[in-house]
Every structure is written in C-alpha cells, then in structure tokens.
Amino acid sequence: MGFASRLTAFPCLLSFLTRIPGRCHDVRRAAYAFPLAPLVGLVEGLLLSLLASMMHCSPRITGALLLVAHLMLTGGIHMEGFADYSDAVGAGARGNRALELLKDPRRGGFAVIFTAVLVIAKYAGYASLAEKPLALLSPYVASTEAMYIASIILPSANAEGLGMLFKKLGAVGDGVMVNIVAFALSSLTVVWLLPQDSLIALSTGVLAGLLAAIDALKRIGRVSGDALGFVYEVSNTASILGVAAHGCAS
Template identity: 35%
Template sequence: MRSFLTALQFLTRIHVVRQDNLTIEDFGRSVRCFPLVGLVLGVLSFLVGLCFVNFVGPSYLTAAVLVLLPIVLTGGIHCDGFMDAADGLFSGRERARMLEIMKDSRVGSFGAVAFGCSLLLDFALVLDLGQAPTILLIAVFLAPVLGRAAMVLAVACFPYARPEGLGKMFHDLAGRGAALSAIIVAAAVAAPWGAGALLVLVCALGGAWLFDRWAAGKLGGLTGDVYGATEKLTETLVLAAFWVLLHVPQAQMLLGGWHF
C-alpha cells in the first residue's frame, strides 16, 4: 500500500495521506504501481465521461473536458516531460546538447508546437470517438492505464541517459520484474473489454516501445522527460487505435457489444 500511495502522490494531485519521509527506495519500489495509478485515473475519466455523455451528449464540451481532465488530475507532469523531450529530441543538436536543452525548465518552440499539436489531435480523436459513446468511454478508461504501463517498460527496459537525476532512481530500483508486472496489469484491465481492447494494448505499447528505442538511440538512454513523453504519446496512441477500429468495417467486430 505504501508503494501505491507513493506512486499516486508522485504522479497525480490526489494525495490520500501525508507522506513526508519518503526515501529513494520508496520511489523505486513505487514503479510497479504506476499502472494502478493509471487505473484510478481511468476510473475517474470513465465516470466523468459517463456523466457528460448522458447529460450533455457527445459534444465539443465533452471532448474538451475529457482531454483536460487528465491534465488537471496529474498537474500536467507528463505534459511537462513531453514538451521538454520534444525540445531536445527535435533540436537537431548533438547528444550532450540535447540533454542540456531537456534539462532547461523553460519551454522552447519545439515543445510548445508539439504539445499544441498533441492536444489538438487528442481533442479531434475524442470528438470523433463520441460517435460511439461506449467506445469513447472504454478508450478514456484504458488510456491512462496503458500510458503508465508504457512508462514502466521505459523505466525498466532502457538505460538511463544521465549519471544522476530523478528518473535514475526509478530505473535503478525498478527491476525487470516491474515490466512484466506492468504488462500483466495492463492486459488484465484490457481483457474484459474484448479482443479490440487487447489489440489496442499491443499497438499502443508497441508504438511506445518504438518511440523509446528511437529516443534512446539519440540520447544514449532515456530520461525522466522521455518517460513523461512516453506516457503522453501512449495515451494518444490508445485513442488513435480505437479510432481506427471504429472506422475500419472489418475491425468493428473486435469492439464487442458493450453498452452504457
């Protein structure tokens, strides 16, 4: 329970209990609980989405709320990493300079443009998925779970690019078992929604893995900013994968018969 509460406090604005004496080991052990934090966020997004779908209907307002809600619940921690990673990775500089740019707390033009494009794409995908409200609700439920499972894979399976840093303590203490645990939790959460959800899981985690390999090749490893970018990118991939399933007639049979 301590590890879960540590992960919840670190990744979100939801602070159930006060934890003042956390150690490096506490943070390291909390990595395994990242997908469970995603499950909490997914349930909240599902419930808010259910209310808006039933009382407001699929609309621009519903789409905006569902896109902004995860940012409010997390304090935008992953968005910050996404922007910093974009500034560094797209700078076209050498490795050392990329890492220096990513460490700068200021947001550059690449980060601002990339984040704006990401928000616009998320909004469009959520708005389109509103044509099938049940699929929309499943998508916003699964996105944070798979996003944080992808983070665990990035933490556990790729080297850390810097000799020190906040992300390094996660990498050093997570262990390979954390990756297997994340996959099991993600599969267990996705499986009840049918074959389509499992296919989305494979596509989203596979896409995140390819992004991490590309980033690690440029940086000589990953950083905390790339972990955040991985989470943000994976959530978008989940929405995009459900959009494809919804709009490809041959794939619609995989979506199941859920109705809310």
C-alpha cells in the same frame, strides 16, 4: 521485497504520478512502487471513464472536458516532460546537445508546436470516444506500462534526477516480475470489460511507447524523467487514436 511489499508504497506512487490526494509524498517510496505503474493507469482510466459516462454533452464538449480532466488528474507532469523532450526532437539534437536542451528551463518553438499537436490529437481522440467511456481505460494502462518499459530500456550510465531514481529503485531485481504481474492484472481487467478495443489500445500504446523509448535511447542514451514523460504522452495519445480510428473503420 515482492508484490505485497511494493503495494504498501502504492499510495506514494499514486500521489506522485497524479493529483489524487494521498498521505504519502515520499519520492523514494514512489520510485520503489514504480513497478505498479499499470495500476495507476487503471485508476486514471477509471476516473476518466466515469467522468465520460456522466456527461450528456456533445462529443466536442465532452472531448474538451476530458482533456482538461486529463491535465488536472496528471498535473501535467508528463506533458511537461513531453514538451522538454520535443525541443530536442524538433532540433534534431543528439548526445550532449540534446541533454542541454532538456535542462534548459525555457520552452522553444518546437516544444510549443509539438505540444499543440499533441493536445489537438488528444482532443480529437477524446471526442471520438465520448460515447464509449470504457474505451478510455486501456490507453492509461498502456501508457503507464510503456513508461516502465522505457525505464528498463534506457541505460542508467551518467543518469541523474528522477528518471535515474525510478530506474534504480523500481526497474531492477524483482521489480520487473512485480510489473509483469501488475500489467497482467490490469490488462485482463480492461480486456474483460471491452475485449477488442482494449487489445487494440494496449498493443498500439505499448508499441508507440517502445518506439519513443528507442528514440530516447538513440538521442540521449540514458534514462531521463523528460524522456519518460514523452513516452507516456506518445503512448497514451497513440492508444486513444488507435481505438478511435478502429471505431471509424468498423
């Protein structure tokens, strides 16, 4: 047990949360490495930053390409959860009714509307940060950490599926301390590279993710993969927009 032990399972987590090719496709090992989620975020942010730095297009084109890159990199896994959970939010559903909506494979009108707004907001944020590639690092660290925090906050009672598995194997025991170390290392890295913007992105992203997790606590009362996806996308988008808005104000 410990940081080194969980680090050996990191490739499993990376290949589960992203579409980066890996030799490990063991979901249980991925869940065991869940405390290292901020390091996955650091990798995601680094790849998006590198892509942005290589582009010499208009901000609008760069923003669109970064949005596509985000979807390709994550495989849309978080956005799918966001869409499912949005149906429950839009319908004002709670308890068993909310859980029924999460399990319904059909996409409702609220899922379409919420996801469209999310995509537009992401595009605007990416376009605003097109000429500041390093600013894309911290939103991904923030959103992956927010997802882990949500897994701690949300109860496991009567829970099932991937959300329960990741909480059971990754968000208990020494996993919490491992996560603190991983988040500290990731945060120090991005703050060292871009101090002010990174602090804004980290604080905005974690706060937005916390609010989304509290909503899930009140709405469904237990950990869920869809809820974690919702937390990730809300945190990520809020973080990107937070940095972009700071740039407009300065």
